[in-house]
Amino acid sequence: MNLIDQIKALKEEALRLIDKAVDLEKLNSVRVEFLGKKGKLKAILKTLGKLSPEERKQVGQLANTVKEELEERIKQKEEELKKQALAEELKKNKVDITLPHSWIEVGSAHPVISTMFEIVETFVAMGFSVAQGPEVEKEAYNFDMLNIPPDHPARDMQDTFFINKEGYVLRTHTSPVQIRAMLTQKPPISIVAPGRVYRKDADPTHSPMFHQIEGLLVDEGITFRDLKGILKIFLETTFGKDIPIRFRPSYFPFTEPSAEVDIGCTVCKGSGCRVCKDTGWLEILGCGMVDPNVFDAVGIDWERYTGFAFGLGVERIAMLKYQINDIRLLFDNNMKFNHQFKGIR
Ligand code: FA5
Numbered sequence: 001m002n003l004i005d006q007i008k009a010l011k012e013e014a015l016r017l018i019d020k021a022v023d024l025e026k027l028n029s030v031r032v033e034f035l036g037k038k039g040k041l042k043a044i045l046k047t048l049g050k051l052s053p054e055e056r057k058q059v060g061q062l063a064n065t066v067k068e069e070l071e072e073r074i075k076q077k078e079e080e081l082k083k084q085a086l087a088e089e090l091k092k093n094k095v096d097i098t099l100p101h102s103w104i105e106v107g108s109a110h111p112v113i114s115t116m117f118e119i120v121e122t123f124v125a126m127g128f129s130v131a132q133g134p135e136v137e138k139e140a141y142n143f144d145m146l147n148i149p150p151d152h153p154a155r156d157m158q159d160t161f162f163i164n165k166e167g168y169v170l171r172t173h174t175s176p177v178q179i180r181a182m183l184t185q186k187p188p189i190s191i192v193a194p195g196r197v198y199r200k201d202a203d204p205t206h207s208p209m210f211h212q213i214e215g216l217l218v219d220e221g222i223t224f225r226d227l228k229g230i231l232k233i234f235l236e237t238t239f240g241k242d243i244p245i246r247f248r249p250s251y252f253p254f255t256e257p258s259a260e261v262d263i264g265c266t267v268c269k270g271s272g273c274r275v276c277k278d279t280g281w282l283e284i285l286g287c288g289m290v291d292p293n294v295f296d297a298v299g300i301d302w303e304r305y306t307g308f309a310f311g312l313g314v315e316r317i318a319m320l321k322y323q324i325n326d327i328r329l330l331f332d333n334n335m336k337f338n339h340q341f342k343g344i345r
Helices: 003-020 024-035 040-050 053-092 111-125 153-157 176-184 224-239 292-298 314-322 335-339
Strands: 136-138 168-170 189-198 209-219 245-252 255-264 281-290 306-313
Touching: 003 024, 003 040, 003 053, 024 040, 024 053, 040 053, 111 189, 111 209, 111 224, 111 314, 176 189, 176 209, 176 292, 209 224, 209 281, 209 314, 224 245, 224 255, 224 281, 224 306, 224 314, 245 281, 255 306, 281 292, 281 314, 306 314
Parallel strands: none
Antiparallel strands: 136 168, 189 209, 209 306, 245 255, 255 281, 281 306
16 A cells, blocks of 8 residues: 555544543544654654655655544544533532422521620720630629628629639639729729629529629719610610610619619510519619729829719510510520520621
């Protein structure tokens, strides 16, 4: 067979194999076999030297055309194979969009925690900073330095959980954080202290563990009027401008004068229910002017400085905000109950 016929035969064979290639790997091996450096076409061209210049030109031209044709054919086949592979892949991984999806529960803040954040934010916006203290607290900070000596009847006001560590209790209120703040800072002092507190209490409005937020402002010239103003802003921000508010004279050993603040019951709108014990009002916080005995305990000059303090119950506020009629619902972890508060914050 002369070279021209050899090249034509080679072309036919290559085209046949290209068509037959079932995947990119096979196609590549055909390319290497015929067009590669050590391929069949190169082998034929190596023998060109034996030909006359005229024949050489003729054969060389043919070889080039065949090479180009084969390359073009390989390119086409390559694209075909790629498309085919993609189609197969898509078929294999077909997504059935009619299938029901699997549920991923997205969590959300508990109403008590979101209420606590909201309240803290309101006070921070008024310039208060956030302070914290431990839940296992020194008896001295929880009672003595707050003007509640051991034999004082006021210790009975808050039924205490004692622990087996001499001189420590589970704090019954956040007021010890006042002491911690006044021992470590010089006036002017303005803090809010959110946190958990513990008491032997259990009924629809009392829980053995609950949250309080303490507030303390100490500076020169602070009066009861400042206290009323700040609490009014807080209550109107939390419950809206129309919320009925009343200050009732009260007694706390660490404040003088002292008051308790009630707001109109939002559950029954004042007509009477078990949350407000049929009074139409619910007590949400205690407050007053810092007692000079407390200033003495922490070494602040009460002739120069005055201050107010307050302590509010977060659960009570959450109950009134979301019309919850039993504090225990907040701690039962009933998912049906909890789901109602999704997205409140
Ligand atoms: C105190 O705890 C004082 N330390 C508050 C205070 C601070 C007064 C600073 C003056 C100056 P009281 O025991 O009243 O006060 O509790 C404050 C609030 O906590 C109450 O108004 C009520 O909203 C809430 N609270 C009290 N006991 C419970 C309880 N067991 N469960 C849920 N909330 C409670």
